[in-house]
Amino acid sequence: MATTTMAPTTAERIRSACAKAGGAMLAVEGMDPAESPVHHLLDDGSFAVTVPHGALLAGQVATAGPAGVPAFMEMTDYAPLPLREPVRSLVWIRGRLHHIPDSAVAPLLDLVASEDPNPALLQVNSGPLRDADDLRYALLRLEVDSVVAADSTGAESIGVSELLAARPDPFCAMESGWLLHLESAHRDLVDRLASRLPMSMRRGRVRPLGLDRYGVRLRVENDEGDHDVRLPFAKPVDDVTGLSQAIRILLGCPFLNGLRARRA
Template sequence: MTAATIAPTTAERIRTACARAGGAMLAVEGIDAAESPVHHLLHDGSFAITVPLGGTLAGRVVAAEPAGVPAVLEMTDYAPLPLREPVRSLVWIRGRLHHVPGTEVAAMLDLIASEDPNPALLQVNSGPARGDGDLRYTLVRLEVDSVVVADSTGAESIGVSELLDARPDPFCAMEACWVQHMESAHRDVVDRLASRLPMALRRGRVRPLGLDRYGVRLRVENEEGDHDVRLPFAKPVDDVTGLSQAIRVLLGCPFLNGLRARRP
């Protein structure tokens, strides 16, 4: 694989989007779409999802067993900056919702918490709500039929086995802070990265769009529209030290990446 083609796989992009999405929207025919704060990929390829406790959807899921309720889970990956077009990608997971028996809920919550300690897990089956702003949830499971991601490059579907084999980007939890810091405090870095772009893409405003183990993404906003460009690292990196070195090499700073000039 050459440096020019190094980029996350479709499965990696989806796993990263799932990990970054604070809330997902769950759509079921005949019911208003609802936000689900928990959407966790289980080891069998299904998703654990939270829905309002005692609501219409929760009741429909119980009544529909064993067939389940057709549903679509939508996750939106937003850019860390207020861009003209803030959505970086959309993920749609289509399948059927199934009830999780009460005897299995505690074990499933423990499993999810061990991999993703989401505070919203504390609101699952924890008693009645104490006010309009105090939501309680019940746990359901989405058996997956299809997974599709769409971004500026187009749309693509993958199988559940590919999703299970992939992992989220190791920097996804820190990416937003880094991109915001790059924009606010290191415009010189952004300008140097922009100098790597083809001349046709240097017209307009260049903004940092994303950062992952494979490289840096820039968004060019001009009168002709928005253009996303990836500047790949020489090889994927797995830790902060490697990321810092890769960025400096990308900037063309050989002596800032750990190399030292020879003394006379």
């Protein structure tokens, strides 16, 4: 008998982290890490990344030749709420950075922008610097050797093919706003969700930690430390209607599956 998946796969979590993480850090041995506001997974399994134009890293990659430069990228997924420990997960990617020929930059920018209209793309190779504070980026390609994700459940390595086959969670774009609204305007709903926890885990402060198509995650902060708990939906959901229904069921709404009260 088939079983219902109760949590996202590691590949799905990484794809969602790629979509949500505001920035990544690129590190090359012997140089200070550089922030990469763009970190977009391409169809060939490599990442389109950006580094400050004119930085030592960009120059080294430009002169490295076909072998590229060994590099390490770290993406951090932060909780939208001010939690005691705000980091929800980390993704580490090892590989080699490669220069992108000038003739290929514009087509690649168009491709990335069609899927992820990141404002930083407008600052890639967009003319000479006007002053010292004018920030420009160079577009590079990170060829992937290994991918590892870590969160409160542990760490796991996955292959590039698994990553390409997975998709970001359908609610990752709305998750931050939903969690902030739940915390600030609907504390009663958080308390109802917390009532689903085992008695031993209700000591301390319960905060909304995450939302995905498989369920809601809560963070319990108490004197013994931080504890993350997943409250799974009855089945995965794919749209806002299904999400609303799943949350009602999770909250113990008496009208399950959207049923209406009988008329007298």
